[in-house]
Amino acid sequence: MTTVSDRQRTRPAARPSTRADGDQPTVDVPGLQTLMLGRWAALRRRSREIGADPRFAKVEGASMADARERVIGQLKLLVEEAEVLRAFPERLGGSDDAGGNIAGFEELLVADPSLQIKAGVQWGLFGAAILHLGTPEQHDRLLPGAMSIDVPGAFAMTETGHGSDVASIATTATYDEATEEFVLHTPFRAAWKDYLGNAAQHGTAAVVFAQLVTHGVNHGVHAFYTTIRETLPDGSTGAFVAGVGGEDDGLKGGLNGIDNGRLHFDHVRVPRENLLARYGQVAPDGTYTSPIESPGRRFFTMLGSLVQGRVSLDGAAGVASKIALATAVRYGNERRQFSSATGSDETVLLDYGEHQRRLLPLVAQAYAGHFAHDRLLDLFHAVFSGETDTPEAREDLETMAAALKPISTWRALETLQTAREACGGQGFLTENRLVSLRADLDVYVTFEGDNTVLLQLVGKRLLADYAAGFKGIDGVGMARFVVERAADSVLYRTPLSRVAQAIQDRGEVRRSAGHLREEQAQRELLTDRVDTMVADLAAALRPSAKLPREEAAALFNAHQHELIEAARAHADLVQWEAFSKALGDVDDPGTQLVLTWVRDLFGLSVIEKNLAWYLIHGRLSGQRARTVSSYIDRLVARLRPYAQDLVDGFGYGPEHIRATIASGVEKRRQDEAREARRVARASGEEPVSEKSLAKKTL
């Protein structure tokens, strides 16, 4: 598919900013936009219409109070005008459409990330907890208020003292047979619920996670529905009910349209029937029963049912990245600075080698992240629609979400920042939106699962899969730490290789890394790295089986960094495989060729970042390693004429991007300046430069 031989050693000259026709392929931009809209195109389109509607747009510079007021009002409008209830049961007015719901939800970021996340709190956490942890009777009773937002609710899981380690939360719900109630209680300050959207101001109810205690036995974390504030006669939110207290989290780095806050409970009575009882039930006499016998498995099943938050953040991070790139590439194609070599005009920023090197690999990342997210959404829909709701599919889903959410949210921050810097001072002005989006997206890397913790979980699954291939002492030795420390996990014995295999259709794996531009060579390099890192880790951890507990833990800890790096490598591979598979769905040959270059740029950029690993492990010779960077240089130059097409392919118009500099204003200013200079020259009154006079004198 590619035309440049690996043997070509000289670098190409910088490409002109407009695409030469003739031999060059062309991108079918409308076709690409359709491809990118994917499976739930209509829902994405509708959600983008909302995103373009000024009533839903973020008001920059609003006070925290005004921003919160605006967003809660927008949520009410969403119920009327958008399709935000699709995930809920048809019999209650929803559509039983898990995948479509997420597809629409993640596009809400176009309007305002606060709006998106506040909607996520109400329907994706509070409502979804009732849906996934409650019984049908509880759905009928509790969902309508959550859906209509007559009952704004908080999802009260995290405590000040325990975030990632949910199993250790300290809030208790102790059953009282005498009254058939649970007594919800916060024992100390560290057990206050914290960072909860809807808690500081709007919430009248909450799903509170607490240790369920009955008959003197702690059955672990369960969810309880409880009222936290009065609903006033006009439907607005009143004061805390007796026994409930709280605090405002105050200003945050972003998302200030959301009223995050803290809650605490002083022996608050919760009726027995408000224990969300799908996975654990207490009879009137206090007898505990559960359809899942193992407490550990029960815990992970409950938490796993809430995976949609991570799935949707993977998609939302992609939306933000695309908006940022559409802004920076448009500006980079218009903004000029410093005289060009020909002297006729100044050079367009995107014609500078470094500018291309900074932006184009990010465009490739955005495409890779997009196609991987599409696969994640397919898997999510298969599980939650019931199409393929097996334990294995759930495990695959949870692992894939834990792998993709970290890399896409970190890359969104990288992309937003690089785009902002690529736009210079303009990038720092709020009117160009990049700084605003970055501030709002910041917390995506630590909420709904801290990125580092999630990657560690993925790493442990990789190890567990590897260990599963070895019976006997070795497997046991490794599995020990994987399983024992899995209490931090919402994942559970997930065969990681399945995730990659499901997307890749691997074919035969050759041991030699061929030409880097060949798909199979890239696959081989990326796959081999994951496999080798995991095998090396397993070997390094093998002695732990024979070590005292503390020393074994120290050994594991000494390898935590490699474990996380292995998970990152796996996530890169998943994205690359998804991109490669998506190329098969592209009908237009020109588009397919250009996207293949984009895929190559993504793959080679990942390899370049880890080049030292490939060299140290003898996977690439020094000579071949040099060609990685030079091939990237060639790809970047080859893709430069398509940069605008590629960001147009994301499908966001100026009504979604809403950055002044992405409106053509820069080009208009330059046209005016160019015309003014032309007139001045024509007038014959233009001053001569001292420098040119000096040359003449010499």
Add this chain to the structure above:
Amino acid sequence: MTTVSDRQRTRPAARPSTRADGDQPTVDVPGLQTLMLGRWAALRRRSREIGADPRFAKVEGASMADARERVIGQLKLLVEEAEVLRAFPERLGGSDDAGGNIAGFEELLVADPSLQIKAGVQWGLFGAAILHLGTPEQHDRLLPGAMSIDVPGAFAMTETGHGSDVASIATTATYDEATEEFVLHTPFRAAWKDYLGNAAQHGTAAVVFAQLVTHGVNHGVHAFYTTIRETLPDGSTGAFVAGVGGEDDGLKGGLNGIDNGRLHFDHVRVPRENLLARYGQVAPDGTYTSPIESPGRRFFTMLGSLVQGRVSLDGAAGVASKIALATAVRYGNERRQFSSATGSDETVLLDYGEHQRRLLPLVAQAYAGHFAHDRLLDLFHAVFSGETDTPEAREDLETMAAALKPISTWRALETLQTAREACGGQGFLTENRLVSLRADLDVYVTFEGDNTVLLQLVGKRLLADYAAGFKGIDGVGMARFVVERAADSVLYRTPLSRVAQAIQDRGEVRRSAGHLREEQAQRELLTDRVDTMVADLAAALRPSAKLPREEAAALFNAHQHELIEAARAHADLVQWEAFSKALGDVDDPGTQLVLTWVRDLFGLSVIEKNLAWYLIHGRLSGQRARTVSSYIDRLVARLRPYAQDLVDGFGYGPEHIRATIASGVEKRRQDEAREARRVARASGEEPVSEKSLAKKTL
């Protein structure tokens, strides 16, 4: 100095969080704090007192209008209470103390970056332009108002259409002999002055940079002092004067205490004596004269005199990084999450391998940046005090500032972000300040010289120095693009190697990379990389001498990325050399040993980042390259017990850090929780866990 043999292959167990005495060195923290205060200790201390004074602290969440009002008020207080006028002449109430002025100025960031930068606009740009570009008569006439802030002023250089390329600004100042005035004029929208502090609201005067035209000749960019707004009888700022207009830049990603705005001029008359005339004068009859004959050299001299902005940002970025690390390390030493292997308590975050790997190399970076900044400040003071004001020293200074400002400001953003993520949800709360500092610091990477543009300038100087070593065609070929394109530069033929040599006292350079823990081996690896990259670049660009202009430009552009990478490598080397030199100033042996490990961690981290380069170029074998990462692992584990000492060594107390989580609150919450659990256990009424029951049943 180090005690761990390179042959030791097993990894050490995680260190306890408190330092074991006995064989371990101890850090003399007060002594370290004194060392870090450096040459202008008293001025730094005074400035930190200001930073700890609530009257100067940033009010988070204030509206843009309130923030601006507060900061202009604080500026007036600074005049009375701080030593913000030290750079100005003694005869006008200053101290002629260039270095001390910057030392005090950069510490103002502790109070509020908006306050710092607004002070920088008033005294470091507006006032400094009068000081450095004006004559003594102009000093007497114009400085007092600038110093007292009776005349708030804008520094009107950047235009919407031209930022990095100052030489191409389009505003004109055309001399009119009839009235002995300049006519200041903005020809089109792209020539509006933009992003100027004090322009949107407070400024009554401006130093405006414009093309000076007299007798039909354009003598290039000069600075003109002009009134832009009326001063009302009460001393406050009134409306624009006739011919001047402007616009508010509005909200920004940070620094909203500064009223950035735009200005434009419609044939505004400026008296002849308000051309700042140190480097260029126009006689009443319109005759232009200058002490510097070459227009290019004159331009670079004028701009070079304003280098102090970059110098001070290098220091300010360091202050922000230190505050962030002090916060994250303190929290990482108190916050616990997930049960430890011994089961007795949860694990402190900083005992996790990955947490150490994320934070400790940043601590090492902060130290390296600190010592390099001290050297930069010495050089700055030597030049501007007149001690060593030679063209060579100025060139060295400008180059060193252009090298250090980019890496320290980018690292500040990296440090602030990593610290914020290391503090999880707490890091996102404004009360913990990390997000606020990050938002304010964001623009540091593109203002006062875009980082990428600055590094390119440094790269060109490296090439020019290299070329200067070769006479004849080769040198000419390279120098052609270096010099021709130097119009974007405030630097001028700077022998880069002098900068490194001045700090290093190199000694003999051996060709073999010895043990990585040896200072000389690190020096060799870092130095060799710079030298080799520059030589490779020179070779690659050699053909440009024989190519047509456009093709030669394309060749240069294709290597822009490597040019910038070479500059980055040079900056790393400068920091490493400064750190190594500073080790000689440490008297206490324990402190010196620990700081040597910190220096090693910095050096090895730089090498690790560029490991692929060392492998490809045969500088490290695969086997030795592996030891880089494992030696970093060992250094990180060895330094872990000193993490708190090292951030305490920065010398910032809680009154400067002002993050709730750095106040001990986390430890107090945990102590309370631990005691509550102890009481519960002692009561005998603690519920048993279902899990432990299940185990007993089996």
